[in-house]
Amino acid sequence: MEQLPPAAAGAPVPRAHADHAGPDELEPGLAVPLDGCRGLVQPRRDRIAAVDHPADHRVHLPAAVPPQRAHPGSRQVSATPTRRVFAHEVVDFDTPAAITTRAELDGEVERLRSEVPAAVIENERPLRTVHPLTPWHVRACAEHPADPAAADASDFAPATLPYSTEDAYLHFRAETPASDSAWAERAVLRVVRPDYEAVVYVDGRAAGRRRGYLGTLEVEIDARRSRQIDIIIRRARDTYRWSGESEGENFGDAHGKGLGSVVADAVTAGAALDAVELELRPPAHLSYVAADARADGTADVVVEVSGAGDAAEGLSIAVTVTTTEGHVVAQQRHDVTAARTSVPLSAAGITPWSPADPVLYRLTVQVWSGDELVDEVRRPMGFRTFQRDADGSLSLNGAPILLRGTTTIGCVWDASREGRDEDVIRQLLIVKALFGNMLRVHVAVPPARVFELADRVGVMIYQDGPFQWHCFASREADLEEELLQVEELARTVAGHPSVVVVSVPNEMHMKVPFHDADIAFVERAADVLREHVPGAVHLQDWSGGTRPRTLPQAVHDYPGYFYATTGALTGVFDDPANEQVDPGVRAIVSEYGGGVVPSWEAMKCTQDAHARRGETITLPPTEDDRWTAEASLYEMTGEMVRTHQRVVGWRDSFAEYRRASGEAQSRVLTRQTGRMRRDRQHVSGVIHHYLQNPGDVWYNPWVDLHVIDNAGELTGGFSALRDALRPVSLEVTGLPHRAYGGTTLTPEIWICNDLPAEIPIDVEWTARTEDGEVLATDSVAARLDAGSAVAVARPEVVLPVGNRVAAVVLTARVRLEGRAWVEATESVQVHPAAPTWDGEVDVLGDLDGFIERAGAWLPRLRPYSADNAHPVVVTPDVALTADVVGELRAASERGRIVVLLERRPGDDLGWIGKHIELAVTGDQPVEVANVELSMRDSGLTTDDLSRWATPDGRVLTNPLMGIDRRGTPAWARCGHGLQMSAIQEASRLGGLVLVCQLLVWSTLAHEPMAARVLQALLAAPYRPI
Structure with missing residues (x-):
């Protein structure tokens, strides 16, 4: 193996279309010296293989803005900088102070678009001829047809690729044109990303089959005459049950959750076909090229040569790396001795790729047979080093980095499948407009074009594996099909500097125990990733704190709608035993978020989309009218709207409800993002879930977590998330929502x-x-x-x-x-100050503490006695022993009100009778409240019960005592009714036992609403509904 010298200083690679320099004319050489300009090399005047050729028949979308360069491989920098670059980060003073409307976002995206450099490569396969195969016709089938070629043409309808549907089987048909071109005898039909199982028939004969949804099925045909092509696509099964100790649904073969397209208005998986091409290529050809290029200028270029057969002995590979202007920075020659070869390179003076400066070079790989150029493939190439240390810290090109960004669940899929590069670029630029440096691609692998454009725009990619809620027990004997998906994922993302994290799987099946096959899959998948994507960090995406892990684990953090100050629990690593998953190790929080109600325009679209599916969503006549979540809606969406109406309170109109929910989302995203970014000891990245729903059918059961709705309108939380993701961010913490006058x-x-x-x-x-x-x-x-x-x-x-x-x-x-x-x-x-309440109250427990907290407005507090009819308040320090329970039950039977402060839902007095839901707030309609007793006369509202400051510094959106393993307020864990039934009671005989989960006792001295709630409980203004 020889390393080749660069060309002469300042000399571009000579352009040639017919006469190519042979590999023997490429003289060996070593290092490339620098001149005084960053990223500019001093090439020598040597002849090298040409890297420019005429365009082929493929359609290439031109860049909207011509490239501007101050030097090779770098963007122009203003003489009066309003944009400061700090290694991989940018402080851009030209960015708007706030973005609250779609028009403002479009303006910022347009400004950022002018900075995106032009494409580095316009023709990746210059020696080949590629014909997109059209026109297509399609029909849906209930099962695999026995004789596809015999199907009557009248059964088909015209179709345009890409094409997706939720039908079980699709039957596509087209005809290839006759060709007299070179290599037509061994032309290749390339079936691109068929989803999920594909069988190709040529003139009625089964010629190729594959399962999976990331790769390409290639079938060799004789294209010298026309051929009838029939392709049968089988959708992955919707459900698949497995046996063993852990039972549950598996979402479709080895397909995992299988997101990948918008089908019938919904983000889903379907029978799908991206494209079919007829490619004329040489028998010996390059079938795969990927470069693992590092910031120090070293690289390993993996090259696979197919079809050589016995002729491989005379073949050689020439690898060249140039700047976009054609200056050579590295060359290498290698004899072909195996189908797969790794070619090492060393380039001096390169500029590393980063989000702040996404410098790309041109990688050209040629196959030579003696002095004849046989095949050539070109790729963009970026040099960067992304690393994870043992403590979980991350670095890019040697500089520490904290990942900040959001998630796509499909807003770039269809645009990339349909070749709409500009739409993909603009979606990527929204990430930059949010001050993000990363986009997480959720449980789907888009076409490679997304990664190519991310390389160019400068957005890092966190790629989920295409498996979610998946169990491998039923596949224990044969995991090869699943591992093929991982390999195809790896080969899709390999060589892209933007792809810095690859995770597999996402949330596995979230059941305990894991099967041995589950663990075996992750172990073997990790090996696949290490082989094919060595330059990325490999993770296992949140399978729970107690589940086995082979790879480091990213965390999904949904601690409910609360926000916290520095005194709060981190909420990131809490498991049921309150033990950290990985003590002392920082983790990427790869999912967190807050729900919001979409815009009126989006809701109308959603209503129409569900109507087309035979589902009813009722909306008021206008957005200024009242809206109640009826049963049909929240049954479809997991009580989605009902949940949010309980969170933000009943509002007079849909518009007011949306506004209030936007304010709630803003608080959640501000506090959650800030809490995690401040927790540098535990957190190495914050990735919001998620950017936008590209379909009109609901995606999540929590209203939705997006910050751009399906109509393209920004939610209330967009601007809050943007400020929270700034590279230098500001947050004011520790202020309660309410306080008494005179408080410091x-x-x-x-x-x-x-x-x-x-x-x-x-x-x-x-x-x-x-x-x-x-x-x-x-x-x-x-x-x-x-x-x-x-x-x-x-x-x-x-x-x-x-x-x-x-x-x-x-x-x-x-x-x-x-x-x-x-x-x-x-x-x-x-x-x-709280108004005085003159009624007498018996206190069982900490009487002195009660007087200290509330004696100023509850002047008639006294120790508990059994011989009166006064209300009884039980402080949290009192253990509910059998004697205490017996005494309190007796008091209740005599008609007394018993209030247990700050107790968990199960801490009642052991009544056999049912718990009766009690509405705390008075601003909820009866049909939404779904309760049997009401405190409507108390005057309390949902807002009154929101945002209580706790003694440890937390500010809870709903001030309940109970928390689960994620630090969730109890209502978020125990069900949607708990906002309304935060005070639960058991009715028996003449009295009431009220189990109050609200943090009344802890906050009685400083939270005005704690006094209001306690007074309302003691006064008992209840009435049946």
């Missing part, structure tokens, strides 16, 4: 710096009343370490005392290099 608050102003460099910042903050009176103001200058999260200020704000509910607003601003960068605003409701 000490919030924290946090800055997260993801830049791999120390930076100076200036922070100023001001607290004002709603009338504009300044209560406090200050500023601070600081220097932030690279990759740090720091509370740079702790303001002290004394809330004014008044006789009505008012508001105080705290605004914080950050300036970088003297320029405005980001602003955050938080408000606090200021309440007057």
Whole structure:
């Protein structure tokens, strides 16, 4: 093996179309020296193989903007920089302060589009002739036809590829044209990404078969005369049950969850066919090329040569890497001794690829037979090194990095399948407009074109394996089919610098125990990834804290609709035993999010889409009318809308409901993203779930987690997520939603710096009343370490005392290099002192603590006694022993009200009778409330029961005591009714036992609504519904 020299300084590769330099004319050589310009090499004047050829018959979409270069392989930099580059990160001062509408987003995408360089390669297979096969006709079948070629033409309808459907079988038909071109005798029919099982018939004869949905089925045909082509596609089975200790549904063969297209308005898997091509190529040809190229300029180029047979002995491979201007940075020659060859390269003076500067080079691989050029393939190529250390820390090109981004569940699939490059580019640029550096591709593998465009745009890719909720027990004897999917995934993403993480599987089947076959699959899949995608980090995507793992695990973090300050549990690694999954190891949080109601336009589209499926969604006449979630809707969507109506409270109109849900999503995304970014000890990446639903049929049962709805409108959380993902972000934490006048608050102003460099910042903050009176103001200058999260200020704000509910607003601003960068605003409701309640109350438990918390407005507190009819309050420290339960049951039987504070749902008095749901709030309609008793007369609303500040610093959207292993408030774990029945009761004889999960006891001294709730419980304004 010889390494080849670069060409002469400044000399581009000579263009040639017919006369090619033979491999013997490529002289051996070694290093490539640098000149004084970054990324510019000094080529020598030597003859090399040509890398330009006339375009073939394929259609290539031109770049919308011509390339601009200051030097080879790099983008032009403004003389007056408003865009600062820090290794792989960018601080762009030209970006809008906020993006809240689709028009504003489109404007920012258009601005970013002007920075995207032109395509590096226009013709990947210049020596071959490729004919897209058209026209096509298709018919749906209930089963595999016995004689496809005999099917009557009248049964078919015209079809355009790509084509998808939910039918069990599809039968495609077309005819190949006769050709007198060279190699027509051994032409190749390329059936691209048939999903899931495909059989190809040529003139009635079965000529090829494959299963899977990522690869290409190739069938050799004699194209010198016309041929009838029949292709049968079988969709993956919808469900598949397995046996063993763990039972459940498996979503379709080895297909996994099988997302991959939008079929009949829904994100789903279907019988699908992307394209069919007739390719004329030489018998000995390049069948695979992929480069693992590193930031130090070294690379291994994997080359596979097929069809050589006995002639392989005389073949050689020439590998050349050039800049986009044609300057050679590396060359190598290698004799073909095996079908698969790895060619090492070393290039000096390259510019590494990164999201901030996605520099690409041209990789050209040629096959020579003596002095005859046999075949040639070109690929874009980027040099980068992405690594994960033992502690879970990540780095790109040697600089530490924290991944920030969102997830696609299909908003780039169909555009890429249909060749709409511009649409894919703009979707990728939305990630950049969100200040993200990464896009996670969820349980589907799009066409390679997505990765090529991500390489070019500069967006890193986290690629999920195409398996979800999958059990391999039924496949224990033969996992080859599943492993083929992993190999095809790996070969699809290999060689793309943008693909830095590959995960397999996603959420496996989430059952305990795992079968041996499950573990064997992950182990063998990991080996496949290591072989084919050595330059990426390989993960196992959240299969739970107690389940076996072969690969490091990414985490899915859905701790309910609450947000937290620095005093909170991380909520990231909690399992049922409250033990960390991987102590001391940082993990990528690859899913988290908050639900929201789509726009009116999106809901109308969704209504129409479900109607086409025979499903009914009822909407009011206009968005200004009231909307109630009827049973037919929430049965389809897992009580989706009903859940959210309970979260945000009953509103007077759909429009108000959407607005309130958008505010809730904003709070969730701000606090969740900030909480994880501050937790640098545990977190190495935050990836929101998800960007946009590309179909009109509902995707998730939690309303939906998107920040762009199916009509293309931005949700309330889009701007909040954008600010939370800034490379230098700002967050104000520790402010309660409500507090009493006279309270002194000490919030924290946090800055997260993801830049791999120390930076100076200036922070100023001001607290004002709603009338504009300044209560406090200050500023601070600081220097932030690279990759740090720091509370740079702790303001002290004394809330004014008044006789009505008012508001105080705290605004914080950050300036970088003297320029405005980001602003955050938080408000606090200021309440007057709680009104006095004159009734007598017996306290069983901590009487002194009760007096300290509430004695000012509950002056008649006394120790528990059995000889009166006063209400009884049981504090959380009292154990419910048999004697205590007996005493309280007796009190209830005598008609007394018994209130158990801060108890879990099961902590009642052991009544055999049923639990009766009790509506806490008074702003819910009866048909939504679904309760038997109501506190409507209390005047409490859902808003009153939201956003309570807890003693440990958390601020819960619903202040319940119970949490599950994810740190979830109990209502999010125990069911959608718990928002309404946060106070549960067991009715027996004349009294009531109220089990109060609300954090009344813990917050009684400082949360105004805790006093309101307790007074409402003691006054018992209940009425049956």
